[in-house]
Amino acid sequence: MRTVFWQDEQLHLIDQRLLPETFKVVSYRTHTEVAQAITEMVVRGAPAIGVAAAFGLALAAFKSCAQTVDALHVDLQTAASTLKAARPTAVNLAWAVERILQSVDRYSGASADDLRQYVLAEAQKLADEDVEINKRMAAHGAELIADGDTIVHHCNTGALATVDWGTALGVIRLAWEQGKKIHVLVDETRPRLQGARLTAWELEQYGIPYEIISDNMSGYFMRAGKVQKVLFGADRITANGDVANKIGTYMLALAANDNGIPAYSVAPTSTIDLSLAHGGLIPIEERSPAEVLEIQLAGERVTPRHAKARNPAFDVTPHRLITGIVTENGVAYPPFEVNLKTMMSVER
Numbered sequence: 001m002r003t004v005f006w007q008d009e010q011l012h013l014i015d016q017r018l019l020p021e022t023f024k025v026v027s028y029r030t031h032t033e034v035a036q037a038i039t040e041m042v043v044r045g046a047p048a049i050g051v052a053a054a055f056g057l058a059l060a061a062f063k064s065c066a067q068t069v070d071a072l073h074v075d076l077q078t079a080a081s082t083l084k085a086a087r088p089t090a091v092n093l094a095w096a097v098e099r100i101l102q103s104v105d106r107y108s109g110a111s112a113d114d115l116r117q118y119v120l121a122e123a124q125k126l127a128d129e130d131v132e133i134n135k136r137m138a139a140h141g142a143e144l145i146a147d148g149d150t151i152v153h154h155c156n157t158g159a160l161a162t163v164d165w166g167t168a169l170g171v172i173r174l175a176w177e178q179g180k181k182i183h184v185l186v187d188e189t190r191p192r193l194q195g196a197r198l199t200a201w202e203l204e205q206y207g208i209p210y211e212i213i214s215d216n217m218s219g220y221f222m223r224a225g226k227v228q229k230v231l232f233g234a235d236r237i238t239a240n241g242d243v244a245n246k247i248g249t250y251m252l253a254l255a256a257n258d259n260g261i262p263a264y265s266v267a268p269t270s271t272i273d274l275s276l277a278h279g280g281l282i283p284i285e286e287r288s289p290a291e292v293l294e295i296q297l298a299g300e301r302v303t304p305r306h307a308k309a310r311n312p313a314f315d316v317t318p319h320r321l322i323t324g325i326v327t328e329n330g331v332a333y334p335p336f337e338v339n340l341k342t343m344m345s346v347e348r
Helices: 031-039 046-063 069-084 093-106 112-142 168-179 194-206 215-223 249-258 334-343
Strands: 004-007 011-014 027-029 148-152 184-185 212-213 229-232 236-238 243-246 263-268 314-317 324-327 330-332
Touching: 004 112, 011 263, 027 031, 027 263, 031 046, 031 069, 069 093, 069 112, 093 112, 093 168, 112 168, 112 212, 112 249, 112 263, 112 324, 148 168, 148 215, 168 194, 168 229, 168 263, 184 194, 184 215, 194 212, 212 215, 212 236, 215 229, 215 249, 229 243, 229 249, 243 249, 249 263, 249 314, 330 334
Parallel strands: 148 184, 148 229, 184 212, 229 263, 263 324
Antiparallel strands: 004 011, 011 027, 236 243, 243 314, 324 330
């Protein structure tokens, strides 16, 4: 089933905070509820939160009391500001919201009710496109995977991080379905454990062999010659190829580079932000220190009571450490300043 879907005039999301112990689908009726769900990581993953925000605009349209197209425009702009502020680093969120707003600007009908249906149709189109784009990315990325490869994968980039199928984990899934005997080392991905909780859960659904490792073990396995590829997603890619992704990606890419192991970022072109020249310009979300401090062991907190912590949710991997960027239009290689623009302009 899809991670994000519309049914009975509500947005439905798989609550990813409860996995793997509990599989639960929750529903939302207002755009403010959707914004809160994005902030609280009920839904996560750049493509998934973008589509969720698009459906959030549809909810705003249906909840609006506006009787005219112009008045509904105003309410949608207000809702868009709330949704875009939910998580600042992932560019897909703002991209999806702006795409819906641009469609609204082009709307030529005279009825506010027709515009409401139009916004919903545009959000649904975005969701359907996400699945198709992911499968095209998987096809390009699977060509990079050899039979017998052991792959280190960071965070969660599967169906749960998208509408369906996935980005980097979607590549792994397709390579497995092609008959390649691969093995995955799953970075646990502290502090929220998206790898240990979500990626491991997805791999079990697909029957793909895996082992969970702590984030600081990747270098050991690479130096021991037990890793052939490194794959991760992206929340924003700048014009020069710098990649903002879940915290820990930078250290993973450094270890891969030091050991001559190819490291690929897998992301749709909607994640590429050509308006930013380099990764130093990307806003980095910093989340609650409690996510770091409240490590539980035998039911007890293991950090000192008055300890403080820092909790940036993302880091930026310099383009020099990245072998290639897999998109739905092909694989971009250095020089990224040239080839990312080419990927963005490829006709389907």
